[in-house]
Amino acid sequence: MRTGKLAKSGRGSWRASSIPFLFLFPAFIGLFVFKFVPIVVSFTESMYRASFRIGGKQFVGFGNYADLFADPVFWNSMRVTLLLNAILNPLQIVLAFLLALMLNLKLKKIGLFRAIHIIPISVSAPIAVIMWSVMLNQEQGIVNSLLTWIGLEAQPFYASAGQALWVIVLIACWKGVGYLCIFLLAGLQEVPETLYESSSIDGANKWIQLTRITLPMMKRPLIFVTVTATAANFLLFAPVYLLTQGGPQGSTNTLMNESYFSAFVYADMGRASSIVVVLLAVTLCIIAVQFRFLRAEH
């Protein structure tokens, strides 16, 4: 048993090592209340089904999941969600990276260009969607007016099953690329200039510098941006709800939209919760794969 000075230094050591955790404690409380508890509540809710004739709700175990996996509407939503993310995530990241490379150039008034690309971030999602819906309105929208003015045919845009998903991609890119670019730009500015100077002396061209210096050094910011974009895009809701409501013909009916309709239009909280749980599981799996393949070696 420690006594005297040794005992006092043990207590002091415990106190010193506990300080960081105490500072993190309020954040953990927030994470627990606003993230973990809702997940548990959703999972619990997914085990119940409302019984309108008897009143209240009945425990059905995994019955909601069984019904879900037998429902073609759910599988269409899964297909739309995966397709949307397969297109949107890499597109956003590539565009954000290219934009960051351009904004990292040492040009006069580059600050002004950086500020312009931040503007979409400051516009709220509903306002952005309404603005785009007006511009892309097939009857009176300015985009169709421009198309017909230059001799092209007017397009249905979000009124077409073949084009609606691409409109969602467009709006999400317009809104999200600037945001992701901020993190990549910060990462680019952390890459030491000396690496580029020494590689130039060794005869490396721009492409080699990009692939052998920039990209490896940007792995951490790229992981962050990839995970952030994935999480945000799997949960994408505002453009779909405000613009297409899942149509036309289910072509934009993502899992989030189907969950919303199940909960607040069809009053089926059990089904809505089970969709959300499945969505969470799919998102976690994909993010785990991303961490596995993108982890930095240094």
Added chain:
Amino acid sequence: MNRNTIAWAVVSCMLVVMLAACSGSNGNNTPEPAAATQPSSPDDASASGSAAESASENTGNEVVEINFLSAKVEEQIMPVIQAFEADNPDIKINYEFTPFANYFEKVEVVMGAQSSDVDVLDVDITATSSYVIRGFVEPIEDYLSPGVKEQWVPKLVEGHSYDGKLVSAPLHNGSQVLYYNKALFDERGIPHLSPNVEDRITWEQLVEMAKQLTYDTNGDGRPDVFGFSFDQISRAYQTLPLAFSLGAQPISDDGLTASGFTNSPKMAEAAQFYYDLFNTWEISPKIGFPESREYFNTGKVAMFIASPQLVIPFTNAGVDFGIAPFPYFEGQTIATPTGAWALGLAKNSTKKEAGIRFIEYATTGKGSQIWIESSNNLSALVAEVDRIIDDPAYDEFPAVALKLSAYESRNTAVNRPPSPGFLEWESRFTRAYEDIKNGADPKTALDEAAAEMDRLLGRYK
């Protein structure tokens, strides 16, 4: 004071501040009223519930505040609220407006959470059974004063009842008329339409006129004026009469089966007509609600199916318009929309007595008169409807809109099919018709909708 002590002090302060911010109550909150004794059954309501509630709702000169969730336009409903408050100084109405397009979802969220924050709410006739089954509203039959129920049109009472009991009080009657822009008709040399029911036009005639009234004004090859539009585009209220006119039945008699009914050949025929309006003849603009009203307001649509209450805003907008009866398919049944809004009593309300007083005031007597005048809707009161039909003053424009509505409500109106899952059915029907508007094959769209509707309706079996 060493660094560890300072760190502990900072962390402790942060925890205290966070807990205080997350606290559920503070000194500024108005204390919750004492919980009223809930009646064990509706039969006990008038005997014990009301007495207990009045004891908790109003002690002495205390003003009772009731929350009214509504989709009614503020400038139309406020005169009713203000008159009620003037005549009932012990009750104050907190009016909360939600646009029609979002109202049903708002009710699902608020009432689905079993909130007691709402005391009175708008109840659409189609939501009657659903709201009762799901515990959103409580039937008002046993709360009403004697003789009140008999004042309303029997068809409306039937539509707003469930299991033999009146659920909500009809605020007004519903019908639709055909508005047309006289200036556009004159420009294209088309004779004006007659407001007489004997001269009712057919859908076929309307289509031929609409083709002439659809044209390009600026030479860009795309129409800028369209011949026809519905007000509530793709919604069942206005589009189901197409099917009713052809003799279709949208849902089974028990209201629980869609396959074989929603996608029947006659329903498909009506859907094909709807498809042709937008995609074959291209006489209707591919827009949504409420953009459709702006199109008629600004002369971009020549003929427009809408409620008689829009006489006021169209007049204010300076549109030179006429009124005609709702069309029908040649050789088929004349079927017109009906059913409208009512005021319901929230089941979890703790101020039911005050709520009933407002409901009775707004739907009968002085309040009803004010509402009908401010909204230009058709009254739900039997005496008033009969008076309009017989009064020659309503032969004149624009009052003829009300006379037409009164006639339709008594002679050609067809209620939307009763079903406990009608809101879900209607939501899916609207999505199917939106797809049809945007070019989907009508039969395929209805087949897919019917399959999903069966799953939704099956929860009520």
